[in-house]
Amino acid sequence: MTDRAAPDDASGATAPRRLSTRETAERLGVKPETVYAYVSRGQLSSTRAPGGRGSTFDAAEVDALARRTGRREPPPAPGDLVFRTGITLIENDRYYFRGVDATELAREYAYEEVAEWLWSGELRPGVRFTAPDEALAAARGAVDALPAHSSPTDRLRVAVIAAASADPFRFDLSRESVLAGARSLVPTLVGALPPAAGGAVEGARERPEEREVGLARQLWSKLTARPADAPFVTALDGALALLIDHDLAASTLAARVAASAHAHPYAVVSAGLGVLEGPLHGAASGLAHRMLAEVLERGSAVPVVADHLRAGRRVPGLGHRLYKSEDPRAQALFALLARVPQAAGALAAARDVVATTARHTPLPANVDLALAVLSVSSGMAAEAGETVFAVSRTAGWIAHALEEYGERPLRMRPSGQYCGPRPPQPLPAAADDLSRRSAP
Structure with missing residues (x-):
């Protein structure tokens, strides 16, 4: 995907790059409707496109939001490889x-x-x-x-x-x-x-x-x-x-x-x-473990989350491309850990991480955060x-x-899209041969 730059203004300066709604959705890894939800919540600003058809978005602002949310993978495109499975x-x-x-x-x-x-x-x-x-x-x-x-x-x-x-x-x-x-x-x-x-x-x-x-x-x-x-x-x-x-x-x-x-x-x-x-x-659960241990050590998720955002890192253990709400695996594991008295502190720290991050963007817990609660509270390694x-x-x-x-063998054989030099190319010379030719 190529960034679009607006035409230069009269002073010769290049205007900020603008992205269409589709390009913004792809860069954030969300649906177009979600882009407008970000606008309504004040997390993105938009400008009406020339001619009044659609909106455009500042590329730098979109990239900043992507870094905060960690949602940078585009959704699967039509035509992606699909397998029939009953599992x-x-x-x-x-x-x-x-x-x-x-x-x-x-x-x-x-x-x-x-x-x-x-x-x-x-x-x-x-x-x-x-x-x-x-x-x-x-x-x-x-x-x-x-x-x-x-x-x-x-x-x-x-x-x-x-x-x-x-x-x-x-x-x-x-x-x-x-x-x-x-x-x-x-x-x-x-x-x-x-x-x-x-x-x-x-x-x-x-x-x-x-x-x-x-x-x-x-x-x-x-x-x-x-x-x-x-x-x-x-x-x-x-x-x-x-x-x-x-x-x-x-x-x-x-x-x-x-x-x-x-x-x-x-x-x-x-x-x-x-x-x-x-x-x-x-x-990924190891990253969540280290973050959760730091939250417990510092007594609050606020400085830990702030450090991640300041460094441009995503907050571990949050969000999943396949679920809009909390990862059901996290829900189930949190429920099991709620019955373990020794896990109470780590559970509270995990909820603090979710609540703190939600001040910027609502990203529910995924199973990596739940695994981190298990490992931290039981004295396991990261x-x-x-x-x-x-x-x-x-x-x-x-x-x-x-x-x-039970399927046809070797059915997963995609074809590469060649982007190298077109043949015929001359036979390459050995490196030592090139050195001799260039010697005075």
């Missing part, structure tokens, strides 16, 4: 797993039960996932060999590769084999992570009988040194269930591309993990939310792989 529907500020409200599933069932529903459309009450000894030993050995400063996502990526090497049936893409591998991979990833620093079992691994409890309880000791508290573990279990899938997020698209090439499920999960680590995807995201979303990537294995 997740996002509609009217809600999201559904196979037609069932996902927040209700997370409230009533454990992560493993929701995963089974996502994979098959069948509910298996009380199901538990167990890591095979051989796969777990391989994954732990590989993870333990990493440098101490390795991130949790580094460890998960290595654990996936090690678990794949221990599974001779990984190339069997039948539904039964894929699901058997998925039920063992998820607990293997959790079991391969080292215990949280300072915990009662630091430097040791859990006993075999401890692997029989639910996945959330197993993951708890890998994220925090605090003793497991039932309301906290319930909230963690809810977070895992809520994050299993969210339609075609960037990491899920990568997973489906891998599955389209008939990569085995472990490679599909590796593809998803590679994208998830980006700061605009799974790692990267804990990313770990929860990765472990949870593994089940979603497997669900999408199962769908993609």
